[in-house]
Amino acid sequence: MDYAALLQAGLHAISLWPLLSLLAGVSLGLIVGSIPGLNDTITLAVLVPVTFAMPSDIAFPLLVGVYCSACFGGAFPAILLKIPGTASSVLTAIDGYAMTRRGEAGRALGIATYSSTFAGVISALILLFFAPLLARYALEFGPAEYFSLSVLGLSTVIGMGAGNAMKSALSCLLGLLVAMIGMSPESGFPRFTFGNFWLFEGLPLTPILIGLFGLSVVLEMLVGKPRGDTMSEARQTPIRFTDMLLPWSLVRRLLPTWLSATALGNLVGILPGAGMLVAIYMAYERVRRRFGERCGQGLPEGIAAPEAANNSVVSSSMVPLLSLGIPGNSTSALFLGALLIQGLRPGPGLFSNSPDIAYLIVICFVLANLMMFPVGLLLARIVPNLIRAVPQPLLAAAIAGLCFTGAFAIGNSVFGILVALTFGVIGFGFNRMQVPLSPFILALVLAPVIERAFFQSMSLSQGSPSYFFTQPLSATMLLFTLAFLLWPFGKRYVLQRRAARR
Amino acid sequence: MSVFNARLTLALVTLTASGILQAAEYPQKNVNYIVPFAAGGAVDVTGRLIADNAPNAFDDHKFVVKNMPGGGAVIGQTYVSSAPADGYTLLAMTSSIINNSLTKSVSYDLDSFTPLALYNLDPEVIVTAADSQLSDLQHFLDAAADQGLSVATPGNGTSHHIAALALAQEKGLEFRFVHNASAAMQLQQLMGDHVQASFMSLGEAVGPAQDGNITILAVMDGKRSDLAPDVPTYQEVTGDDFQWGTFRGIAAPAGLSDAVEAELESRLQQVLTSSEFVERMNAAGYKVDYRDGEAFSRYLDTTAKKMQEVLPLLDTQS
Numbered sequence: 126m127d128y129a130a131l132l133q134a135g136l137h138a139i140s141l142w143p144l145l146s147l148l149a150g151v152s153l154g155l156i157v158g159s160i161p162g163l164n165d166t167i168t169l170a171v172l173v174p175v176t177f178a179m180p181s182d183i184a185f186p187l188l189v190g191v192y193c194s195a196c197f198g199g200a201f202p203a204i205l206l207k208i209p210g211t212a213s214s215v216l217t218a219i220d221g222y223a224m225t226r227r228g229e230a231g232r233a234l235g236i237a238t239y240s241s242t243f244a245g246v247i248s249a250l251i252l253l254f255f256a257p258l259l260a261r262y263a264l265e266f267g268p269a270e271y272f273s274l275s276v277l278g279l280s281t282v283i284g285m286g287a288g289n290a291m292k293s294a295l296s297c298l299l300g301l302l303v304a305m306i307g308m309s310p311e312s313g314f315p316r317f318t319f320g321n322f323w324l325f326e327g328l329p330l331t332p333i334l335i336g337l338f339g340l341s342v343v344l345e346m347l348v349g350k351p352r353g354d355t356m357s358e359a360r361q362t363p364i365r366f367t368d369m370l371l372p373w374s375l376v377r378r379l380l381p382t383w384l385s386a387t388a389l390g391n392l393v394g395i396l397p398g399a400g401m402l403v404a405i406y407m408a409y410e411r412v413r414r415r416f417g418e419r420c421g422q423g424l425p426e427g428i429a430a431p432e433a434a435n436n437s438v439v440s441s442s443m444v445p446l447l448s449l450g451i452p453g454n455s456t457s458a459l460f461l462g463a464l465l466i467q468g469l470r471p472g473p474g475l476f477s478n479s480p481d482i483a484y485l486i487v488i489c490f491v492l493a494n495l496m497m498f499p500v501g502l503l504l505a506r507i508v509p510n511l512i513r514a515v516p517q518p519l520l521a522a523a524i525a526g527l528c529f530t531g532a533f534a535i536g537n538s539v540f541g542i543l544v545a546l547t548f549g550v551i552g553f554g555f556n557r558m559q560v561p562l563s564p565f566i567l568a569l570v571l572a573p574v575i576e577r578a579f580f581q582s583m584s585l586s587q588g589s590p591s592y593f594f595t596q597p598l599s600a601t602m603l604l605f606t607l608a609f610l611l612w613p614f615g616k617r618y619v620l621q622r623r624a625a626r627r
Numbered sequence: 628m629s630v631f632n633a634r635l636t637l638a639l640v641t642l643t644a645s646g647i648l649q650a651a652e653y654p655q656k657n658v659n660y661i662v663p664f665a666a667g668g669a670v671d672v673t674g675r676l677i678a679d680n681a682p683n684a685f686d687d688h689k690f691v692v693k694n695m696p697g698g699g700a701v702i703g704q705t706y707v708s709s710a711p712a713d714g715y716t717l718l719a720m721t722s723s724i725i726n727n728s729l730t731k732s733v734s735y736d737l738d739s740f741t742p743l744a745l746y747n748l749d750p751e752v753i754v755t756a757a758d759s760q761l762s763d764l765q766h767f768l769d770a771a772a773d774q775g776l777s778v779a780t781p782g783n784g785t786s787h788h789i790a791a792l793a794l795a796q797e798k799g800l801e802f803r804f805v806h807n808a809s810a811a812m813q814l815q816q817l818m819g820d821h822v823q824a825s826f827m828s829l830g831e832a833v834g835p836a837q838d839g840n841i842t843i844l845a846v847m848d849g850k851r852s853d854l855a856p857d858v859p860t861y862q863e864v865t866g867d868d869f870q871w872g873t874f875r876g877i878a879a880p881a882g883l884s885d886a887v888e889a890e891l892e893s894r895l896q897q898v899l900t901s902s903e904f905v906e907r908m909n910a911a912g913y914k915v916d917y918r919d920g921e922a923f924s925r926y927l928d929t930t931a932k933k934m935q936e937v938l939p940l941l942d943t944q945s
Binding site for chain 2: 170173263264265266267268308310311312325326445449450451452458461462465468470472473474577580581584585587
């Protein structure tokens with residue numbers, strides 16, 4: 126590592142214009158992240174062409190700032206309104222909103238801020254020092270490993286149903302079914318499309334999320350109280366600044382959760398294509414197994430785990446891009462475009478050929494995460510009180526307006542709005558019947574990965590399913606899957622034995 | 628009264644005339660540039676380069692790049708084929724248009740589009756991992772004939788898949804195909820030694836090859852490429868001629884008015900031959916090879932004929 130170049134880039138990064146540009150990026154990221162339907166990918170797609178004309182020490186701080194803070198911004202509506210602003214805060218909404226209903230919104234936002242900052246800074250440092258090493262590990266993942274990792278990820282849904290495994294399984298299966306809509310990745314054969322062109326591509330994810338989480342809440346506001354769950358309770362307690370600063374005892378209590386979630390985020394997040402959702406679900410599952418029933422009732426760890434995991438993934442998804450030139454997700458693919466246009470080609474040569482900009486980018490990741498802390502706390506001070514000041518009918522109308530705009534913006538088509546409306550009704554039904562939504566989302570995202578990896582593995586092994594067990598990494602993950610699946614039964618057996626003995 | 632009528636008539640005439648003028652004036656708004664692949668691949672990157680330079684030639688109207696991936700580019704191609712032929716929806720047209728319309732039950736064929744410009748020809752290359760034992764083309768051919776090889780493609784029915792099928796038939800080789808959704812995943816599997824070889828475009832292989840992560844065994848072109856002058860052509864090694872490649876161009880839905888077609892062609896030419904665009908393309912590892920709409924049409928027809936000869940392979944071997 127070239128420490129002289131690192132130091133120089135560090136000093137460059139804290140000079141006036143790069144720092145201002147980074148601040149603009151972080152603020153913009155927080156805002157778009159907190160609006161359902163807008164996210165980092167859309168924002169970067171709009172920004173990247175604009176940055177062509179900028180010098181690179183202004184362009185990259187801006188882009189990095191947006192990328193880093195968008196998924197933290199998603200936590201705000203998740204905690205305050207039970208509407209995740211981004212897909213990465215789907216799980217934050219569970220315990221976060223439960224805390225808000227107890228009048229602890231300030232504490233919940235504080236936990237999200239601390240967790241995001243902690244994990245973000247650690248992961249950015251890992252990106253700075255260990256990127257080549259991690260990239261080599263990412264290459265170990267072939268089709269069999271992708272298949273097993275996705276199956277492992279899917280197995281975490283078992284516990285999601287607040288004690289009702291049947292409802293979780295139902296939600297998961299419905300997600301898999303919806304994921305089957307569209308062309309087969311292997312043969313190109315259209316499934317469940319009824320010759321309708323719009324369905325060929327499968328249903329788009331973001332409008333589905335907008336419907337399930339955003340419009341369903343609007344519907345609930347229209348219809349009235351669903352089993353004692355209403356927004357107005359959440360809006361009684363004002364938020365004090367002191368709530369958001371966590372006491373040292375809570376920080377110490379959350380530290381193990383932060384560390385394990387950060388580790389998971391870094392290991393899973395670097396895999397091209399698997400990324401974000403698997404990491405946050407696995408981190409949340411760890412918390413759920415440790416705390417059982419208490420998880421989902423407003424447990425601080427239930428916010429800390431997914432928020433730490435998602436901010437880790439943000440940095441770690443840059444690992445394969447910067448060290449190998451392979452974009453890990455659609456957002457880092459946009460970064461690839463930005464790099465190329467500035468005359469930089471990502472890959473092993475990046476840090477030796479243009480150390481000034483390469484190190485500047487990585488240092489911006491560290492700084493952006495640090496900057497999120499004060500900006501986040503400031504926002505946490507303003508936004509909740511703003512939401513409290515708006516009358517409920519106006520709030521519902523505003524949310525609906527944002528949802529429709531977001532759903533339309535995805536493909537610039539009314540089709541997105543139709544999808545959002547449909548899934549708004551479905552989400553409303555799920556909530557009424559107390560079927561958890563999170564298994565549905567995970568199944569929807571993982572089904573195509575699992576299917577493609579399965580066919581690839583079958584081709585490589587010439588049709589032998591034992592292939593998944595002869596690869597050590599893959600076999601280990603499948604064993605863990607089995608353990609997760611049997612866990613509830615094993616636990617029940619042990620409890621029964623214990624009761625019988627008494 | 629008559630004065631009023633005259634004025635009204637005059638006003639109406641003016642209105643109508645300006646309406647006609649308006650309709651004839653192109654462009655009036657931003658243009659949707661449909662990339663039928665996921666973000667990050669060669670078509671996407673070059674598309675964004677075009678979009679960045681487009682406002683200069685399109686009266687400050689932007690090209691809005693939209694990725695519509697899936698089904699081996701069928702999704703985006705279908706979308707454009709059924710879009711209004713007003714010049715505001717363009718397709719990043721690649722070789723997949725030919726095999727898709729020939730092999731899949733899609734609602735379009737080559738006649739559903741108006742080719743406007745070709746900007747890049749990219750020859751096919753065979754690549755292996757840098758540490759692979761298959762370090763040259765002869766080794767590769769021998770091993771494929773002997774025990775068969777696993778080969779990563781960016782999708783079933785893509786031109787890369789068909790290139791491999793055609794070669795396999797001609798030489799009696801055996802390939803086990805691993806179909807992906809992007810060139811990025813192809814590279815990942817190759818560098819991680821999960822597959823033994825890969826068929827891809829030269830433009831996508833040059834960067835990782837310079838980094839020493841992959842080896843380009845041969846380029847399937849009539850001559851060596853400036854981008855990789857050390858890589859032999861297929862013919863140099865084997866003595867047999869085997870040329871294959873992908874092209875990247877721009878097309879609109881069929882049925883453009885003549886005025887709009889002429890505007891589009893000349894404005895696109897301006898974008899694609901501008902020194903700024905050519906420089907950026909070279910920096911990103913692509914050569915610009917501009918041809919106008921008519922030349923592009925001829926090229927499409929020849930390629931389609933060639934493709935038709937090898938297509939029966941897809942039915943028997945896939």
